[in-house]
């Protein structure tokens with residue numbers, strides 16, 4: 001068989017590792033619990049039980065690229081994202097800031 005449906009996908013918790021694995025349902029190598037150590041040596045940060053979540057994530061990236069390409073993101077947003085510890089270069093190269101804008105920062109944006 002050339003194709004296999006994807007489900008039970010887990011993301012590594014280590015932000016620098018970025019590995020993604022699919023769990024095969026066999027508990028010998030670990031299960032979908034917090035204690036499980038992945039083949040990369042790190043623990044699980046997030047579980048996607050349905051492969052459709054990957055499709056939804058891709059759609060979200062496509063939307064970000066669309067907004068950026070069509071200049072629908074306010075120009076000041078890029079600096080504010082950076083100021084909050086994130087970055088947005090394009091729809092595939094970004095880091096989500098750890099905190100939201102303050103009320104003052106939001107008002108200055110509009």
Ligand SMILES: [Zn+2]
Pocket residue numbers: 012013014017018019038040041042043
């Ligand atoms: Zn890892």
